[in-house]
Amino acid sequence: xxxxxxxxxxxQLWVYLSSTPLFGLAATLIAYVIGLRLQRAxxxxxxxxxxxxAISVLAIVLQLTGIAYPRYFEGAxxxxxxLGPATVAFAxxxxxxxxxxxxxxxxxxxxxxxxxxxxxxxAVLVAWLLGASDVTILSLVPKSITAPIAMGISEQIGxxxxxxxxxxxxxxxxxxxxxxxxxxxxxxxxxxxxxFALGNAAHGIGAAQAFQEDTEAxxxxxxxxxxxxxxxxxxIPATVLxxxx
Amino acid sequence: MPEALAxxxxxxxxxxxxxxxxGLPVPGPVLGFALLFLVLLARRDRLxxxxxxxxxxxxxxxxLFVPAGTGVLLYLPALAREWVPIVAAVVTSTLVGLVxxxxxxxxxxxRVTPLPPGTASIAPGMDIARDEATA
Numbered sequence: 001x002x003x004x005x006x007x008x009x010x011x012q013l014w015v016y017l018s019s020t021p022l023f024g025l026a027a028t029l030i031a032y033v034i035g036l037r038l039q040r041a042x043x044x045x046x047x048x049x050x051x052x053x054a055i056s057v058l059a060i061v062l063q064l065t066g067i068a069y070p071r072y073f074e075g076a077x078x079x080x081x082x083l084g085p086a087t088v089a090f091a092x093x094x095x096x097x098x099x100x101x102x103x104x105x106x107x108x109x110x111x112x113x114x115x116x117x118x119x120x121x122x123a124v125l126v127a128w129l130l131g132a133s134d135v136t137i138l139s140l141v142p143k144s145i146t147a148p149i150a151m152g153i154s155e156q157i158g159x160x161x162x163x164x165x166x167x168x169x170x171x172x173x174x175x176x177x178x179x180x181x182x183x184x185x186x187x188x189x190x191x192x193x194x195x196f197a198l199g200n201a202a203h204g205i206g207a208a209q210a211f212q213e214d215t216e217a218x219x220x221x222x223x224x225x226x227x228x229x230x231x232x233x234x235x236i237p238a239t240v241l242x243x244x245x
Numbered sequence: 246m247p248e249a250l251a252x253x254x255x256x257x258x259x260x261x262x263x264x265x266x267x268g269l270p271v272p273g274p275v276l277g278f279a280l281l282f283l284v285l286l287a288r289r290d291r292l293x294x295x296x297x298x299x300x301x302x303x304x305x306x307x308x309l310f311v312p313a314g315t316g317v318l319l320y321l322p323a324l325a326r327e328w329v330p331i332v333a334a335v336v337t338s339t340l341v342g343l344v345x346x347x348x349x350x351x352x353x354x355x356r357v358t359p360l361p362p363g364t365a366s367i368a369p370g371m372d373i374a375r376d377e378a379t380a
Contacts, residue, residue: 024312032308051307055314062318069319076312083309085253085302087274088260091282092299095289107353114349119342123334130330140334144342147313148272156270162320167335169314175339176307182340183347193350201342208306218303224346226278233271 018067024075031057046177051169051205083204087146090207090222097219100192108196108220112227115200119144120236135160142236143167146203149229157240168203175202176209191217199224249298256281 017023035053042048062072073080094101101108123140132140139159142150147168154164179198188194195217198206203225211218260277263269269276285292317324324331 028311029308032305032311051310051314054308054311055317058311058315059318062315069316072315073312076315079309080312082302083313084257084274084277085250086306086309088253088256088277088281089295089299089302091256091278091285092292092295093303094282095285095292096296098286098289103357104354107350107357110353111346111350115342115346118345119338122341123338126337127330127334130333132327132330132334136327136331140331140338143335144339146275149270149275152270152272162316163323165313166317166320166324167331169310169317170335171339172310173314174336175343178340179343182343186344186347188347188351190351190354193347193354196350197343197347200346201339205307205310208303208310211303211306215300222278226275229275230271230279233269237270 018065019071021075021078023067024072025078026075027058027061027072028054028076028079031055031061046181049173049177051208052173052177087204087226090219090226093215093219094223097216100216101220101223104192108223109227111196112200112224112231115197116144116228116232116235119201134158136163138240139163140167141240142232143171144201144203144228145232145236146225146229149233153233153236156237169205172202172205175206179206179209180213192220195220196224200228203228246294246298249294252281252295253298253302256284 031054032050034057035050038053039045039048039050058072061067062069120141123143124137127137127140135158138157139154139161141157141159142153142164145153145168147165150164150168151161153159154161175198179194179202183194183197188197191214194213195207195210198210198217199221200206202209207218207221207225210221256277257274258277259280260275261273263276263280264271264273285295
């Protein structure tokens with residue numbers, strides 16, 4: 001047996017293991033743990049985002065092993081599935097924050113609309129100025145909304161839903177990575193405002209970041225992403241229709 | 246804990262059914278969130294184990310985005326063609342969204358009368374102390 005060729009049964013073992021759902025599930029968790037360790041090692045540097053790091057680790061592993069994404073997802077779907085109950089569970093911290101929510105309903109609603117319109121308009125303007133295609137521009141419009149809703153909107157207005165999902169995740173990682181330093185520099189320390197801005201601009205991944213800061217910030221991030229999703233699902237298709245006339 | 250998880254899944258199911266029936270372009274879990282919120286408003290003194298289940302799911306929320314995020318691999322060729330406008334648009338609009346939301350919320354919140362003592366979930370003085378600790 002030469003060192004270059006692995007023993008046959010070891011190879012068969014790998015063929016078996018890489019085809020079970022266990023592989024995708026284990027790889028997802030291990031990649032995430034590596035992401036968390038690296039974040040800690042980098043002392044919470046903004047670019048050391050655990051989601052970004054875990055995705056990079058998995059991308060390299062899948063490229064090297066030649067495992068196709070659908071096969072990986074057979075196992076990873078068990079993690080992905082929990083997004084559903086986690087979204088429903090946003091209602092719980094929100095109810096426990098009810099006095100604050102009732103008191104701040106108008107400032108929050110106006111901020112939601114202002115932030116949503118500003119980010120959507122900026123995306124369209126910048127992409128258009130730099131010569132992006134119409135399909136790309138339309139796919140960019142709902143990118144600050146939580147991915148499942150954004151994909152539905154994208155389809156309605158003539159974008160490509162899967163491309164929109166990629167933009168959503170990019171937006172989420174970017175918002176989560178940069179928000180801390182940016183908001184602190186602007187002198188915004190109120191946890192309600194920080195969480196709400198994160199949820200409004202960077203949806204679920206922003207909310208995940210907000211929950212790491214504080215439960216109160218997380219609750220308002222959850223509120224922002226849910227409201228932005230519900231309102232955006234109606235307002236964005238209506239606005240695009242208006243511009244087309 | 247099983248009760249809490251069953252409740253969450255039940256509301257997700259109800260949301261899915263509602264989305265199907267009404268044809269709304271909103272996913273089931275988001276409607277489930279809205280339904281659960283309305284129901285919990287009526288019984289917020291009796292949340293049972295729901296807060297534990299919720300904080301369990303939310304403490305590592307970012308993990309749940311990893312499988313979908315890895316799907317980016319499938320779209321790298323499409324992204325490569327227009328990467329300059331895409332990166333520029335996503336970066337500027339995300340930062341603008343964050344800043345505008347935060348500044349507008351802060352400006353308007355200053356006009357709102359503060360809560361009378363005792364009704365806030367956290368005492369007002371503590372906000373400042375904790376912000377300084379995290380800054």
